[in-house]
Amino acid sequence: MWTILSILFMATIRSATPLIFSALGGTFSEKSGVVNIGLDGMMTVGAFSAVLLSYKTGSPWLGLLGAAVAGGLFGLLLAFLSVNFKANQTVVGVAINILAAGLTTFLLVGIWGKPGQTPNVEYFQPWGPFNIFTYIAIALVGISYFVLYKTPFGLRVRAVGEHPAAADTLGIDVYKMRYICVIISGILAGLGGASLSIGSISLFKEGMVAGRGFIALAAMIFGKWHPIGAALACLFFGFADALQTISMTLGLKLPKEFLYALPYILTMLAVSGLIGKAVAPAADGVPYEKGKR
């Protein structure tokens, strides 16, 4: 019994790690009032850049940096289109996902000359039971909570997300705050992608993110736009995943199809609001126009 619990625990944490990064990213972006549907695409470019940099330099640390930069650039793109141009944030997010999938597939063939997957690269060997990403993720949950709720910066972020006009009259630069938060969001999602490609395994494969960006988005909503809530929700989804893996070896007589679908079913339940009422920041998804009443 004790072994099973410990297996379940470790598998839960491992599955939750990439989700935590992206869910925290989503929290930053949406707290400031920008919906980030593009998390999945940002994870994809993060995963790809991490492998590319590690492949070229032989250092997974530079891979980590590359993932953060690539994710951040995609965040910048989202910020540019949705803050400056007031484009529909959902549409821009979807465009980012498509762009990321297309761009990585294109570069994969361009760089390695073969579609599908890259060769193995240097990656982060596990330290103790987990790899380095898990420890970073746990630390980031605390840091995000502190930044968003205990610092003047966090107060401004939340103000901009709730009532940008009021924040503006008090002299807070709404655009700047949103830019910063969306870029942070991209950086975090990029790291989440890297935790798959140079943490869990050591290569990039088309479609390897497998909708995790959307699951992270669901976790953020389920966690009520709060860093700690979002992290707990990620653990919950990780648990569903771990349960799926382990129930087969335990010989539970559940249909396999149901087990494969379990994490996604839970995601739908969470997003459809069946579990508790979730309230988004008031100005979430609404572009801010200066001087408009």
Next chain:
Amino acid sequence: MLKRVLVLLLVLTLVFAGFTGCAPQPAPTEPTPQPTPTEPTKPVLSFGMVTDVGGLGDQSFNDSAWAGLQKAGTELSVEPKVLQSTKQDEYVPNLGSLAGTVDLSVAVGFLFEDAMKTAADQYGDKKFGAIDISTDLAKANVMQVNFKEHEGSFLVGVIAGMTTKSNVVGFVGGMDFPLIQRFQVGFEAGVASVNPKAKVLVNYTGAFDNPDKGKEVALTQFQQKADVIFHASGACGIGVIQAADEKGFWAIGVDQDQAAVSKNNKVLCSMIKRVDVGTYTIAKAYADNTFKGGVVELGLKEEGVGYSDGGNNLTPELKEAAEKYKTAIIEGKVVVPVTIDDMKAFKPVEIK
């Protein structure tokens, strides 16, 4: 100004998105058909193959199939043709256009089932070879070669059963369907034959292309004390072997010798499937005029399956035991189960 920038950005986005659809396709290598010296008594031979999405250079399935055809080509002094598929949508057109130019077209992989049916009807006067299509298409012009994966898996099961110290071994499958279940039951039967006390943990990842899932499953099995894990899960196996490298248990490779995949030489052995023997058999039957439609199964006896020791990890005792069981299977003393129901009725036979 801003509008212009926006338009520019949109155009860029579209251009990039367009790349998804048209990743540069490797120019299909179409070797110029060598003018075969035709003797009036002999018919002109011509054959070729269509790869699946893996393409040539996959160091696995397609390369192996191509090697078999090339061997036949050299013997018969015919230059075989090859058409590469980069997407599944290309299976039907590729197979059709190949059949339009050569007499015998070979396709590899079970995903060709529908394409094969279409092409075989369309080109009723041409001959076709298929590897791994398990359903009997019942076409007079299609020769199907399948493998007795259960027999090869049995032998690696024997090796795993003798190697395990914890008496727990693992099996990681890709998708849960009859072809992959053959690997599972063959393996289970092999383990049970030499080590009745050993428990076999069975997991299916639900995919063939998800290495991190493969690794996760292998780590879970390792935590449940498995110390030898056999995978039949395509690219998920990369994750299984990586987990073996990290944790120090043994992995058993599949289809090809996978010793090179492991950094720390933790691939105990590999269950190999001689796709080259398959394509060679088809080409040979065609050249000898013994070609006929239907399913041919290649097992240990035909050297269609077997095991390999690319990492030099097998001790003489292990090899000896595997060879003993190999002989017993070929002589029919051991009947390896094929389905999960067969496995339930399987009684281990001890071979002295």
